[in-house]
Amino acid sequence: MAKATKKQALGRGLSALLKDPENDINSATDKNADKVVGNIVELDLDSIEVNPFQPRSNFNDEALQELATSIKELGVIQPITVRKLDFNKYQLVSGERRFRASKLIGLETIPAYIRIANDQESLEMALVENIQRQDLDPIEIALSYQRLIDEINLTQEKMSDRVGKKRSTITNYLRLLRLDPIIQTGIRDGFVSMGHGRALVNIDKKEDQIDLYERIVGENLSVRDTERAVKSYHEAESPNKKAITKTKETPEYIEKTKKKITDYLSVKVDIQTASNGKGKIVIPFHSEEELKRLKKLLTSE
Structure with missing residues (x-):
């Protein structure tokens, strides 16, 4: 308990240091920067803004409330990560669920790691750390990988090293973005799984993807059933003998x-x-x- 109290006191002391305009730290070479970088600092929640590069777009209210209850009982166990924008002004890099939950229960401060980074570095950190630590849905993960390719210019090989995932795993996520938007939404909402999506992506025509998607939902097809249906689709002798049965007229x-x-x-x-x-x-x-x-x-x- 004494060790924890000492750590909290250190965090509060560093927080006071950062609020001194004469000791404003903007780079790793500034005076006292070594005391802040790599240490846990207690920051005012009001001094932190949400990261616009945050890949997560869905926050489950019930899960957030459960996290808030846990924080109320045990405190914030894992500090958030922020980057310094200006004097006493910070932006989230990772930990938005902890940030939101802390505000939900009325906390005034939160433990944080401070990094000094430009926008591109912040985007990369946010994407990589969220992929590794957060329970993003498969489409959000795929979009995060795609942003690393488009905006950070990472190759799949470099991305594999950066996020600690096999290249084949990254490829499987990225292929989900070839699905019709309706099916992507179905994956995000939990109507079908990533396994269903991986099978459906082997059908090039979007209208045929949709036909099979409707069968999956309507008949509660398993991933194995879907894979067999896709195989039958490709083995059909002609377009008039497609294995996918068109949705019959609703009574x-x-x-x-x-x-x-x-x-x-x-x-x-x-x-x-x-x-x-x-x-x-x-x-x-x-x-x-x-x-x-x-x-x-x-x-x-």
């Missing part, structure tokens, strides 16, 4: 029911049916508040 009673539920809930629901007459109703929601509203309508609670 009138299904359309009427779908419209009635949609009107009642004020969200666009979907009813998916299989050839054996079984099916499921999909009711989308985009926030905890919307889920509570739907629950109230469906359960009268």
Whole structure:
């Protein structure tokens, strides 16, 4: 406990040093820079801005609340990383979930590592550290890899060394970006897995990708089933004998029911049916508040 207290006191002392205009540190060669770089510093949350290069675009509210509860009980165990922008002004490089969760419970400061870097270095650090440490969905990871190629000019070989992943793994993620945007969204929302996506990407025509995607969702096909369907697609003797069965016309009673539920809930629901007459109703929601509203309508609670 004494060691932890000493470490916290050191962090607060360095924080005070950084707030002294006469000792402003802007490069590794400045006076006292060696005391800050590589050390944990307690920074005011209000002095930190979110990184515009952050690859993560989805933050699960429930998971964020769980992290906030953990931080309230145990503190921020893993410091965030920031880069210095100006006097007492910083920008997140990694750790946005910890940053958001800390603000959620009203903390005023957060432990941080400070780096001095330009925008390109910050982008690279943000992308690499998030790929390694955060639970990004497969499409977010693929987009992060693509940005490293487009904006940092990293080759797949160099990227493999930088992120500690096999080149074949990186290639598999990047190939997902060849899928139709509808399927990419389906992967991000969890309707199909990365394994389904890896199978679907072997079909070049987007309309045929969509046809099989609809079968996967409607009939709950496994990855193995999807791989077999893709194989059959390529083995078809002619375009008129494609293995993918076109979505049959939706029965009138299904359309009427779908419209009635949609009107009642004020969200666009979907009813998916299989050839054996079984099916499921999909009711989308985009926030905890919307889920509570739907629950109230469906359960009268």
